[in-house]
Amino acid sequence: MKHLNKFFTAALLFAGLSSQAQDSNNPWAISFGANAVDTRVSASRDGLNFLQKTFSQPFDVKDNWNFIPSVSYLNVSKYVGDGFSFGVTGSINRIDKFVVFDPTAANADSRGMSVVNPGNLSYYGVDAVIKYSFMEMIGTKWFDPSLNIGGGYTFFGDASAGTVNGGLGFTFWATENIGLQLQSTYKHSFDDNRVANLDVPTHFQHFAGLTFKFGAKDTDGDGVYDKEDACIDVPGLAEFKGCPDTDKDGIEDSADACPEVAGLAEFNGCPDADGDGIIDSEDACPEVKGTKIMKGCPDADGDGVADNDDKCPTVAGARDNAGCPWPDTDGDGVADKDDKCPTVAGSVANNGCPEVSDDAIKKLNDYAKTILFNSGKSTFQKQTMPVLQAITAILKEYPASKFSIEGHTDSDGSDATNLKLSKDRAAAVKNYLVENGIDASRLTSEGFGESMPIDTNKTAKGKANNRRVEVKLVK
Known part of the structure; x- marks a missing residue:
């Protein structure tokens, strides 16, 4: 015993x-x-x-x-x-x-x-x-x-x-x-x-x-026998045949793209903290819901600039202006940076400048017909100065428009003399306008002599009508 x-x-x-x-x-x-x-x-x-x-x-x-x-x-x-x-x-x-x-x-x-x-x-x-x-x-x-x-x-x-x-x-x-x-x-x-x-x-x-x-052998001490342990040297879980799930997200490390951070099965074990469908490692704003096109960041005003980069996040603006709208001083719908007339309301079609109306063209030509030159010369008579000033003022209202100054004569004198005189007189009007603030690039001048009469040259009145300067809009 x-x-x-x-x-x-x-x-x-x-x-x-x-x-x-x-x-x-x-x-x-x-x-x-x-x-x-x-x-x-x-x-x-x-x-x-x-x-x-x-x-x-x-x-x-x-x-x-x-x-x-x-x-x-x-x-x-x-x-x-x-x-x-x-x-x-x-x-x-x-x-x-x-x-x-x-x-x-x-x-x-x-x-x-x-x-x-x-x-x-x-x-x-x-x-x-x-x-x-x-x-x-x-x-x-x-x-x-x-x-x-x-x-x-x-x-x-x-x-x-x-x-x-x-x-x-x-x-x-x-x-x-x-x-x-x-x-x-x-x-x-x-x-x-x-x-x-x-x-x-x-x-x-x-x-x-x-x-x-x-008698069982369990090398890593995880409670899973070596014969059944797929990760014999690393402690793991029975449901994963002895392999570990370090972040405890229910996805074993070998199948987990983010094994040290708890995540979701749909993202192979990687986290999506804000739930926007973009994993945190690829999300530029991991704590705020966003869109894929914005790399996980929000765009509250929908202007294509993510809120974290948008200096005006609640107002739709321009990408090249940090998400803010460009200023439009004259309020014509054309931003100042694109508006050729930023202080004068115009049309989008005319780059923010006002369109030249038919009435404005009529006024220009009514004034132009009253321009008086000294006889046989291209110099102005003194009483013509107010007329030229009025023409200048109208042109300044349309700073983006271009105009052509055309000179014409009656049939008195030789054709060559009349052609030269018409050219000189048209150039004189152009020079006056340039000297008084009109951009030279907006103006051209040409003379046509006696070749384009608008009245008969057989009467004094007709000849007076043919001696003229015309202002035309260049489109």
Whole structure:
């Protein structure tokens, strides 16, 4: 007994190294506890058949079972695959209740069975066991029914006998590696020797104890066996076959484009803090919802300039003016930078300058007809100055328009003289206008002599009409 207790202590230490349930990963198991021996089936065959003897009082523990108040069995087994395991069991007991068939005995029951004390016989058993577990078949993790067969050798008092064994067991797993084991084994002996005038003990042996499973290797200590661990050297999670999910976003690192920052599956594990559909690493404004075209930044006024770059974020403006509208001093809808007449309201078609009306052209020509030159010369008569000033004022109203100054004469004099005179007079008007603030690039002058009369040259009045200066709009 002393030696068995030492062995029990060693078994506990050994079991403490175990961590998982017995299977291909945890192939080893050790079980220990108490056993009871029931000799009812060893009673004489006279008078009762096997079933009557065996099952008439199968659980009469007090009267029929032999056990000692100590750890009295030890089993070591190894899983060999497909639900099968092989093990060896050692057990001890002391027989002080032996069931016999003796109808004459004072304590005989109605079937003639009585219990005698054979003298505290020592019992030792060594058995090999092949066990099949149904746990995987029935799909449970805590209830583990099993069948076992095997054989062994029993030392029973002064007799020894080989036995053939078969039994049924149940293990209830409280944790992954610790279970409560209950097992009953029928041990049939073929020996004809007698022990104290009693039959050689074909009997039942019942076991109750703890079982521990062990042997798994888990290199990275993550609770996933090496055989099933896809990342054997890195602690991970069972749902990812032992591979890690560093940022704990439910996406294993190997499939996570941003393994150190929690993200979303739709973005391969990368975050989108503002929920605008653009991952933070590509989002120029990761904390504010924006648009893809703005690289994740908002554009409140819709002018194509992101708010963070827009100096006027609530007013639509121009990209080349930092998102602000260009000034339009004259309010004609043409920005000053594009307005050729920024202080005078005009039309978009005329680059922000006013359009020259037909009425303005008529006024110009009405004035031009009254320009008086000294006879035969290109110099102005004094009374013509107000007329020239009026023409100048009209041209200044249309700073973007171009005009042509045309000179004409009557038929008096030679054609050459008249042509030169008309050219000189048109040039004189142009020069006056330039000298009084009209941009020279806006003006051209030309003379046509007597070639383009508008009246007859046969009367003095007609000739006066033909001697003229015309102002035309150049379109």
